[in-house]
Every structure is written in structure tokens, then in C-alpha cells.
Amino acid sequence: MxxxxxxxxxxxxxxxxxxxxxxxxxxxxxxxxxxxxxxxxxxxxxxxxxxxxxxxxxxxxxxxxxxxxxxxxxxxxxxxxxxxxxxxxxxxxxxxxxxxxxxxxxxxxxxxxxxxxxxTEKLDQIRRGVLELYLSDFPPGEIADGWSEFHETLKKEGVSRHRYGQGKNHFDELLDTSNPYFLFDPSKCIVCSRCVRACSEIQGTFALSIAGRGFDSVVNAGQDENFLESECVSCGACVQACPSHALVEKSLFEGEYKHV
Amino acid sequence: MSNPRKPEQSVTTTCAYCGVGCGFKAETISGKIVRMTPWKEGKANHGHSCVKGRFAFDYYNHADRVRKPLIRSSISDEWREVTWDEAFNYAASELKRIQLKYGKKSVGAVSSSRCTNEEIFLTQKFARAVLGNNNIDNCARICHSPTQFGLTSTVGWGAASQHFDSILQADVIVVVGANPTEGHPVFGSLMKRRIREGAKLIVIDPRKTETVTSAHCKADIHLAIRPGTNVAILDSIAHVVVKEELYNQQFIDQRCEVDEFHNWCALVSAERYAPEVIGPQCGVDPELIYAAARLYASGPNSAIYYGLGVTEHSQGSTGVMCLGNLALSCGMLGREGVGVNPLRGQGNVQGGSCLGSWPHVFSGYRFVSDKPTRDSFEHEWGVPLDPEPGLRLPNMFDAALAGTFKAMYIMGEDPVQSDPNQNHVIEAFKNMECVILHDLFLNETSKYAHIFLPGSSSLEKDGTFTNAERRVSRVRKVVEPIAGYQDWQIVLKLMNKMGYAVAYDNAGEVLDEIARLSPAYRGMSFDLIDKVGSVQWPCDENAPHGTEVLHREKFPRANGLGTFMLTEYVPTREKTSDRYPMLLTTGRILSQYNVGTQTRRTANQIWHPEDVLEINVEDATQRSISDGDFVTIKSKFGETELRAKISTRVNPGIVYTTFHHAKSKANAVTSDLSDWATNCPEYKVTAVDVIPKNITNLIYESIASHEKIDQLGN
CATH class of the missing domain: 3.10.20.30 (Beta-grasp domain)
Incomplete structure (x- = not known):
């Protein structure tokens, strides 16, 4: 409508x-x-x-x-x-x-x-291949019951497993829980830069950037500071933009946040 | 598990914090709010938010919320929990007793910009139709009453001429006495977006605010004036506009009263307003005044946004008129990208202003003394109404001290903390026999109250808010009222208990009554807002979906023309002296809201656990003050203590603080001077001295406050 x-x-x-x-x-x-x-x-x-x-x-x-x-x-x-x-x-x-x-x-x-x-057959093949690559570096215990855009996309495309063994990954990266209202879990980050772009294009604070290259790319608040210490004004635009619940409201959790 | 819980339900509503009025979806699990996400279709915010509306909602369920009505016969007694019935009966009997003993006019009411339009309207109806007098005022008195007066006199309506999105068409943005990135953050982001696209920025503000300089936002011209010299600098800008003939002759000829234009020219072109004369008085390089005038006049689209830094002065109304004059002279009204726009502080200040919570006017700014208007209200309400204007809030306090004013019903306000000259206000309250406070939390004023009616937060009720761009949006009930009733129901019950029979089935019926009695709201209804999202007034048969830009063809004045007011600069009586050599000015910070009753009860505390005093390094060194020292701030009205923060944001001779924390008592220091026309207090200028304090016993306090932050962080 x-x-x-x-x-x-x-x-x-x-x-x-x-x-x-x-x-x-x-x-x-x-x-x-x-x-x-x-x-x-x-x-x-x-x-x-x-x-x-x-x-x-x-x-x-x-x-x-x-x-x-x-x-x-x-x-x-x-x-x-x-x-x-x-x-x-x-x-x-x-x-x-x-x-x-x-x-x-x-x-x-x-x-x-x-x-x-x-x-097309070819497109579906490429697309699933790309999604599997994302999946191969996503906490394995938290794929089934998630409801983020990333999870929904996987479901829609019928991708629930990947063909790769456990390789180098980000599963044990440290959480940033410094902000009282949201946390950042790098293990769920797919480095799509939506948070970085929301911070600059929508909020205009330019607090976030991607540090490092390739496998080491990571969302960075300020200059190696945590969210609370950084220039971040906690407007929530990055949390709103995040497709994978890597940036997520603390109020949606009961009890301690830890990986399955 | 680290997958979040999925919210079960979502209700679209409007944020109650600042005047931006963002649309939000309030999401719940098992009837408890777990998240607020910005509404993409919200026309004020387009899916954006700030830390207050997005995250600081937990206050609604805070343990401090009063959940049952409280009464006591004397303010020295303890509060006693009672049933609603008992509280209403007691309130009604006290009001009746007092009116019988001291006369009809010995009581009054105050409404707040945190209330919905429907509640504000009912409160003034309560005063006029039930208490039988016009002793009704609202907190816009202490912030934007000069806007009302100043803009009405020049362009006809005391409201923003534009919608927020209009700024995306502006080539030159002028920000006067406002700090949008802190006070109106979502609008601030929109403004910064436009600045990144290349718009020029002029800021007139004593302080080097975040708007003056922050990431990707730099003012092209910053006029860092001495507090209290707004009118001087604006007249001087006008001087340049007139002398260099930068005005828009065609616009003046077609849209303005030409004789008044000439009178105004004669005034501002006087030598006493030349930049070379005014510059030194304001502490500003005269060249910058020339540059600002030329930039503003050159546009092609120049838009003015201003805040309390213009209004809260002894010449507040004059300052607003200066802005109206300037925009008229340069033809910067009546289309997208231009205009004169007050940035209203609280969620519903515009509504508070529109809906007749004033002692002299009904909704729509129509005088109580005007018979045809009064007739229409008498007809609708079925009672005779008093043709005499009532008391303004400061006059109610004066009358209380004089012993003629004995009872006050206060809805959602904390005058002891927010009104000027705190000691005076406290003495006035002590002199009253019945103070009925209707609020979420016990506050500074409740210390002097006899009846406490526990209200509902904006998340617990239905109604509408009118934001700073005249946009009326729906407030929808997300959760059940914690104390049992929505606020409009409480006013209604009080009216009924006083013997006035009236019934509304829902808040929408109150809006229908507002629409019947107020021309600008004539076309509004819950149905219309549900259909189109939100509606900017005026909304009537000519503009069935509301009006984004005002004054397109004519000004809402009798002859349809804009006019120029004479704005002679009269320096404030509040002057520095040997004893009080510095000027204190006040403002806001992003993470806290107003007097802080809501945000101080959330984790937002972590960013602003206390108010601090910003002081220039030069002044600090002279006084042996180091960063973080506690200092005493003394004025001739009182004194308070704050921690000092050495800052380059203020110039020498000027200190700055916020007023979010009750314990800072910033208003114990502020002066009792007020705007000549509207009594809006002069919060922005107080002569003070700053004295270092022995810090030893305060180390303890500092540790204590940090422990508190740690607790909140967990």
C-alpha cells in the first residue's frame, strides 16, 4: 500500500x-x-x-x-x-x-x-557464497535464534551453515560495554560501515571510523578509545543502523551479556 | 545468550524532551518498555534521535515515582498516602475554603510545557471556568514569552516561520543565543548536514559553543558578545544593512509598513549603532559586525534560529523584535530556507503558548477582555468568564508574599528550582495555605506542597504535543499509567470534584474542543494526525493538512503587512562592579534535560553528574583556581558552589554554567530582573564574583559522586 x-x-x-x-x-x-x-x-x-x-x-x-x-x-x-x-x-x-x-x-x-x-542460478550461487563467508566468522551458537537484518537475510537466502572449517576468527574479541545504553560486540560485526556512515552522515559527529585493514578492520570510536571516552554523543544512530546486532541496546538483554 | 530479546509490541509516539519533538516507536515486552527507536516517518526527526529520547526513558519506571496521592495539612508534617478520592476531596475542599475566605482571585494555576496540549487546555479551563479567574500561567513565561510578544508585534505570529527541513534550503544560517547541537540535537544534526553542504554559519553567542566549533561544523563568523548586549549588536547589524542599503526594497514595498520601515531606519542608522561604537561595547571586532550584516543580507536564503540567549534578558522582547525587523528588512521571510525561528526548549512550549495558559489570552492568543471571544468560550463552557486578565506567575508569588494569594495548582512544574530568585519563591510558597503539586516525582517545590497528585509520564497517556516548528504530533499511551490516571483525567476529576460537570471519554475529545475554540487548530483531530502523521498549525479549511511555511503571501496582522518595531538598546541594570566583576550566563548540555528530574534518574548521569562552572584560564589564574576546584559563586541575590572547569569556550570576564542539578542552586544566584514586556526572567546575565573554596572536605564528596557514577554504569 x-x-x-x-x-x-x-x-x-x-x-x-x-x-x-x-x-x-x-x-x-x-x-x-x-x-x-x-x-x-x-x-x-x-x-x-x-x-x-x-x-x-x-x-x-x-x-x-x-x-x-x-x-x-x-x-x-x-x-x-x-x-x-x-x-x-x-x-x-x-x-x-x-x-x-x-x-x-x-x-x-x-x-x-x-x-x-x-x-539467477549464478547470482544465487555467488550470493550464498558471500553469506557463507560472513557466517564463517560469526559466533556459531548465535545464528539460529537471532532476528537482526543479518539473521533475517540468512534465513531468506536459506543459508544456515558454511562450508569452511574453523579458521582465524573474531569470536573472542573484547566487548565494549562502556556506554551505559548500548554495547559493541566485535565478534558480530560484519564491518559494513553502516555505523560509521550513520555517525557522519546522519548525526554529523564523525566519532566512528574503521581502523585496520582486511581481517583486522574494526569499528573504532575515537582514537582507540572506548565508546564512552570517545567523541560519541550516544545518539544511537549507529545502533539503529547496525544490521547484525553487533551494536545493540543493553535494555534488550536480561542478565549478563555473554556468548553461548 | 547474546541474542537480544525481540520486542513484542510497538507504539508510535512523540518524545517529550526538547522542542524538536521526535517521533519514536516505543517497544515493549510484557508491558514494559525495553527500547525506543526513532520513527523514520517522523517529520521532525526522519529516523534520527539523541541520547535523551532514544535511551533516557527509564525514569518512567523509577523507584522514585510517586504511585499514590499524598496529602498533609502543613508542610512541616510528613506526607500521608491517601486514595485518589480522598486527595481530590481534600484539594477541592481546600480550594473552596480558601476562595470563600480570601476571595475568588486568591487561587491560581500553572501548567507546564511537559504536559500535552489537552492537559494544558484543561488546566486553563480549570482556572477560568472552575476557579472563576484568569490566574493561569505557564512555564513559557520564563523562557519564550518574549518570542510571543516580539514576533507577534513584527510578523504577526509568535511562532517559528518555518519547518525544520527548511534549513536544507538555507545558504546562510544565523544562530543567536542557542546551541542546537546540545539543546536541540536532532535539529543540530540537520543544521550540520546543511553546513557540510556549504551553507555559511553566523553565531551570536557569548560562549564558543559546540555549534561554533566542532567536527565539520565551524562558524564562519562568531560574534562573541558580552552577555546582555544582544540588542546592541543586532541594532548594529541593522545599522550596516541600512547604511549600505543592503535591504530588500521590493519586499519592504510589497509586504511591509513602509512608514515604520523609515522610522526604524532613522533609529538604527544613528551613529550610536555604528559597528565602531557598538563593537567595543559588545566586546566584538567591528569588522565582524560588518561582515555578519553583509553575509546575512546577501543570502540569497538566510535563516535565523534563536534560543533563550535572546529571550531571557531584560530586553528579551526587544531582542526578538530586532530579529523580526532584520528578517523583514532583508526580505528573509515567506519562503523555504529563510525565516525567524525560535528553538523552543521543552517538548510542548509551543503548545503551552498556543493553548491559552496565559493570564490575558485564551487559546490562539485572543484576549480575555475581548467580548466576542469570551462569548464563544462561555457558550462552550456554560459559565460566565472573568473579563479581567489574571496574575502572571511572578505576580502570583508577589501576591502570595503580600498575603492575597493563597493557593496554587501546579501541573508538571518545579518553580522553586526553575524560577529566578529562589529565596523569594520559597517565601511565597510558605505564605500559601494550599499548594497542589501534580508531578511524577517529589521535587524542590514539593517541599512546600500540601497535596501531591502523582501524574503520568508521556509514555502513559494520550494527547498531542506541538513542537518548535508548530508541528502537532500524537502522544500515545504505551504503558498503563503507573499511578492509575492519565494527567488529563486527573484535571478532569478535579474539575468534577469542584462541582463543574463535564465529561470527556478520551483525550481526542479535548482536542476536538480545542479545535472548536482555537482558529489555528480548527482542522485538527486525532483522526487527521493518525492519517497524515503530524500537522503544523495553522490547520483549517484553507490548509487542511497544515502549513509548513508561514507568511508566504501576507502576515497575520490586521493589514496583512509586516512591521518594524523601534528597538532602542537599553543596557541591563545588571552590571559588573568591583564587588561582582564577572558576568554569569547559563545554558544546557546534551545529556541532561532542563531541571533534570527525568534525566538525572537515568544513566545519562554518567555524562553530566554535576553542573560545572566554565571559567576562562585568565580569570582562573588571577583567582588561583585550578581545574576541578570547588568555587563559590556570589551575586547580590545569593550564592552557590560549583566545581570549576577551566575552558576556552568562555572569554575572560564571563562564566557559564548549566542548571540541571537541584543541588547546584544556579537560580539562587540569578537576578530578579526580567523582560520589560513579559516578565521573562533575565537568566542570562548576572554579575557575580567567583571565589575559590577550601577544597579539603570536598574531596570526599567528589569520591562519593564518582561511586554513584560507577553504580549507574553497572
Missing amino acids: KILIYYLVSFAGQIDLKGNKFMWSEIRNLIEEVDYGTPPREGKLVNLTIDGVNVSVPEKSSIMFAAAAAGKPIPKLCATDTLEAFGSCRVCLVEIEGKYGYPASCTTPVAEGLVVRTT
Whole structure:
């Protein structure tokens, strides 16, 4: 229903009944129940096909956005419609007719006449492979009963196990429980940078960053400080943005936080 | 296990802390709130939040909440728990007894910006229709009453001209006496977003606030004025606008009273307002005044946001008028990206202002002395109403001291802590025979109360809040009221016990009555808000879904034109002297809210366990004060003790503190001067001296307070 309403607004050409121009759709056209994956845009409508469904979205929208609007949401981890696209998780890959490879739908803008496929045998294979890699470094006892975006994505894609043995991992990383309201559990962090981007783009405090590279990448509040000592103003934008409950409200737990 | 519990239910409601009025989803497990998450469709916050609304909700279930009504016949007695019935009966009999003995006008009521619109409206109805007088005031008296007066006189409505999102169209942002990143954090983030996109920032504030300098937010021009010189600096900016002909002639010709414009030009172009003259008086480089004027006038879109640093002065109303004049002269009103916007402090100050909790006006700012307006209320309420304006809050205290004012019903306020000249207020309360306090917690004022009615937090009731951008949003009941009744039901029961028969089945019916009696709210209802999310007033047949930007075609004044007020600078009588050589000014911090009754009962304490006195290193060295020393702050009104924090945020000669903790008694020091027009107290300027204190016995206190923080951290 909400998607329909969005359409009506879009088709009206971003002009309301009184002739006022709609502006700042990035924040004003957000919908609670829908995550378009990338921020809504405004402008001329562009037509494309997603899994056989015709859809029109404002130019500069992402393919991920168009897919959500077409009712064909693409699995994703590092993307959410309150933040600009980042393209790091590699879960949202798609095929575009006439183009090579498997571009990330969050960072690929729509264009007139594109024919996009979000699920093919090859795509599913790649996507599951990527999810398995994430899973291989996630606390194994806490996969089954979780309900974060990460957990939900795994369920939807039918990934509950991975093919790898226990290798190097982050299971025993130290928790940061310094903030009175939320904690950071690096073992559940998938380093998608949503928290870092929320801190800069939404809150504008720039307290968080990713320190280290590759396997050593870790969310860092301030300069090797804990959350409480850092510049963090505890606005909660990072917790809101986190897809894997690595940053999570303490109030959702009873008793001591420890891994199964 | 380290997977979190999943909330079972979620209710969309509105945060009760600051004037931003963020939309939140309150999530519960087994009827207990476990999380507040920001609502993506909230038009004030677009899914963002701050540490108060997001996390500091636990106060609602704090052990200190009063769960049963309390009464006592004398303030020296212990409180006695009683049934609701007993409490209402006692309150009604006392009010009747006092009115019989001392006259109808010997009693009054005070409402608060923490109450919903419906409660505020019912409280003024209680005063006018049940107590039979207009002795009704609200806490906007001590913060934004000058906004009401100053903006009404120039542009017609005492409210923000814009919606928050309008700032995303502004090219020049002027922040005067406000600190959005601390006081209105979610709006502060929006402002910073725009600044990162390239908007210019002018800040007029004695203190180098977080808005002046923080990560990716630097003021292009900071006019670090001496406290109390707002009007001087704004007149001087106007001087440059007029002298250099930077004003918008077309806008003035079409939209303003041209004669008044010329009168204003004559005033501000006088040599006494030249930057070279005013600069030294304000402690500001004259070149910066020129630069600020040129930048503001050049726009193309310049927007003014101001806070209590403008209003809480002896010339508070004049300061607001200066802002109105400036915006009119440069044509910075009536479209997106411009405007004059008060940043209201409390969740519902705008509602408190709109809904008639004033001694002289009904809802919609219509005078009690005006017969047709009074007729409409008499018709709806079925009783004759007093045509004489009632007492303002400070006048109620004065009358109490004079022995003519004997009883007060206070809803959600703590005047002993929040009002100026604390000792005076305490003496006034001691002189009353019946003080009925309706609140969540016992507080400083409850020490002088005879009846305590335990209220409901915003999480336990239905109603609406009007935020700083005139946006009316739903407050929805998330959990059952801890003490049994929603606040509007308590006022209603009190009305009934006093013999006034009226019934409402739900808070929505009160909003319906507000809509019938208040033009700006005419189109509002719970149904409409449920349908469209939130509605900015005015909302009527011309604007069925509300109005985002005011003054697009005309100003809501009789002739539809904006006008210029004469704003002669009159320095405050509060001056430094040999005895009190420094100026104290006050403000807020992010983690605490107002007098702190709520946030001090949450883990937010960890960030701000006590108020501190910011002092410049130069002044500190002169007085042999080191960082962390306890100091005595003395003014001619009183004294208090605070820990000193050596800071570069304040200039020499100026000290700064917050007022979140009762034990700091910041208002024991503040002056009893107030705005010439509205009695809004001059909190922002007090001449003081700062004296180092022997620190030995305080090391103990410091350890104690740290232990407390540790406990909270766990």
C-alpha cells in the first residue's frame, strides 16, 4: 500500500497540489516499513524492468531502490535507505542484460530501458557464497535464534551453515560495554560501515571510523578509545543502523551479556 | 545468550524532551518498555534521535515515582498516602475554603510545557471556568514569552516561520543565543548536514559553543558578545544593512509598513549603532559586525534560529523584535530556507503558548477582555468568564508574599528550582495555605506542597504535543499509567470534584474542543494526525493538512503587512562592579534535560553528574583556581558552589554554567530582573564574583559522586 502511495507521489512529478516543489526526498520520503536500500531521489522518472516487472523511479535512484519499489527487494547488508550507498557487502549483486559481470545494485544507478535480473542460478550461487563467508566468522551458537537484518537475510537466502572449517576468527574479541545504553560486540560485526556512515552522515559527529585493514578492520570510536571516552554523543544512530546486532541496546538483554 | 530479546509490541509516539519533538516507536515486552527507536516517518526527526529520547526513558519506571496521592495539612508534617478520592476531596475542599475566605482571585494555576496540549487546555479551563479567574500561567513565561510578544508585534505570529527541513534550503544560517547541537540535537544534526553542504554559519553567542566549533561544523563568523548586549549588536547589524542599503526594497514595498520601515531606519542608522561604537561595547571586532550584516543580507536564503540567549534578558522582547525587523528588512521571510525561528526548549512550549495558559489570552492568543471571544468560550463552557486578565506567575508569588494569594495548582512544574530568585519563591510558597503539586516525582517545590497528585509520564497517556516548528504530533499511551490516571483525567476529576460537570471519554475529545475554540487548530483531530502523521498549525479549511511555511503571501496582522518595531538598546541594570566583576550566563548540555528530574534518574548521569562552572584560564589564574576546584559563586541575590572547569569556550570576564542539578542552586544566584514586556526572567546575565573554596572536605564528596557514577554504569 505504502509503495503505491510512493508511486502516486512520484508520478505527480514532485509537485504537490499547491504547486510546491517536493524537496529533500532523501529524508522526507522515507517509509517506516520499507527499506529501499538507498535514499529516495527526486527528478525525472526513468523506466526499467526488474525480474519482468516494469517500474518507474526518479533518475539517480539505484537499481536496488527500483527493485524495492517494484516489489522485488534485493538482499543486502551494508545498504539502508537512510544512508548513501557504499557497496561493500557484495550481497546485492544483480545481472543486467547486455552488461558484463555482476554489479552491486546499490551503487549502480538506474537507466532508461535496463532489464535487470535479481535472482539467477549464478547470482544465487555467488550470493550464498558471500553469506557463507560472513557466517564463517560469526559466533556459531548465535545464528539460529537471532532476528537482526543479518539473521533475517540468512534465513531468506536459506543459508544456515558454511562450508569452511574453523579458521582465524573474531569470536573472542573484547566487548565494549562502556556506554551505559548500548554495547559493541566485535565478534558480530560484519564491518559494513553502516555505523560509521550513520555517525557522519546522519548525526554529523564523525566519532566512528574503521581502523585496520582486511581481517583486522574494526569499528573504532575515537582514537582507540572506548565508546564512552570517545567523541560519541550516544545518539544511537549507529545502533539503529547496525544490521547484525553487533551494536545493540543493553535494555534488550536480561542478565549478563555473554556468548553461548 | 547474546541474542537480544525481540520486542513484542510497538507504539508510535512523540518524545517529550526538547522542542524538536521526535517521533519514536516505543517497544515493549510484557508491558514494559525495553527500547525506543526513532520513527523514520517522523517529520521532525526522519529516523534520527539523541541520547535523551532514544535511551533516557527509564525514569518512567523509577523507584522514585510517586504511585499514590499524598496529602498533609502543613508542610512541616510528613506526607500521608491517601486514595485518589480522598486527595481530590481534600484539594477541592481546600480550594473552596480558601476562595470563600480570601476571595475568588486568591487561587491560581500553572501548567507546564511537559504536559500535552489537552492537559494544558484543561488546566486553563480549570482556572477560568472552575476557579472563576484568569490566574493561569505557564512555564513559557520564563523562557519564550518574549518570542510571543516580539514576533507577534513584527510578523504577526509568535511562532517559528518555518519547518525544520527548511534549513536544507538555507545558504546562510544565523544562530543567536542557542546551541542546537546540545539543546536541540536532532535539529543540530540537520543544521550540520546543511553546513557540510556549504551553507555559511553566523553565531551570536557569548560562549564558543559546540555549534561554533566542532567536527565539520565551524562558524564562519562568531560574534562573541558580552552577555546582555544582544540588542546592541543586532541594532548594529541593522545599522550596516541600512547604511549600505543592503535591504530588500521590493519586499519592504510589497509586504511591509513602509512608514515604520523609515522610522526604524532613522533609529538604527544613528551613529550610536555604528559597528565602531557598538563593537567595543559588545566586546566584538567591528569588522565582524560588518561582515555578519553583509553575509546575512546577501543570502540569497538566510535563516535565523534563536534560543533563550535572546529571550531571557531584560530586553528579551526587544531582542526578538530586532530579529523580526532584520528578517523583514532583508526580505528573509515567506519562503523555504529563510525565516525567524525560535528553538523552543521543552517538548510542548509551543503548545503551552498556543493553548491559552496565559493570564490575558485564551487559546490562539485572543484576549480575555475581548467580548466576542469570551462569548464563544462561555457558550462552550456554560459559565460566565472573568473579563479581567489574571496574575502572571511572578505576580502570583508577589501576591502570595503580600498575603492575597493563597493557593496554587501546579501541573508538571518545579518553580522553586526553575524560577529566578529562589529565596523569594520559597517565601511565597510558605505564605500559601494550599499548594497542589501534580508531578511524577517529589521535587524542590514539593517541599512546600500540601497535596501531591502523582501524574503520568508521556509514555502513559494520550494527547498531542506541538513542537518548535508548530508541528502537532500524537502522544500515545504505551504503558498503563503507573499511578492509575492519565494527567488529563486527573484535571478532569478535579474539575468534577469542584462541582463543574463535564465529561470527556478520551483525550481526542479535548482536542476536538480545542479545535472548536482555537482558529489555528480548527482542522485538527486525532483522526487527521493518525492519517497524515503530524500537522503544523495553522490547520483549517484553507490548509487542511497544515502549513509548513508561514507568511508566504501576507502576515497575520490586521493589514496583512509586516512591521518594524523601534528597538532602542537599553543596557541591563545588571552590571559588573568591583564587588561582582564577572558576568554569569547559563545554558544546557546534551545529556541532561532542563531541571533534570527525568534525566538525572537515568544513566545519562554518567555524562553530566554535576553542573560545572566554565571559567576562562585568565580569570582562573588571577583567582588561583585550578581545574576541578570547588568555587563559590556570589551575586547580590545569593550564592552557590560549583566545581570549576577551566575552558576556552568562555572569554575572560564571563562564566557559564548549566542548571540541571537541584543541588547546584544556579537560580539562587540569578537576578530578579526580567523582560520589560513579559516578565521573562533575565537568566542570562548576572554579575557575580567567583571565589575559590577550601577544597579539603570536598574531596570526599567528589569520591562519593564518582561511586554513584560507577553504580549507574553497572
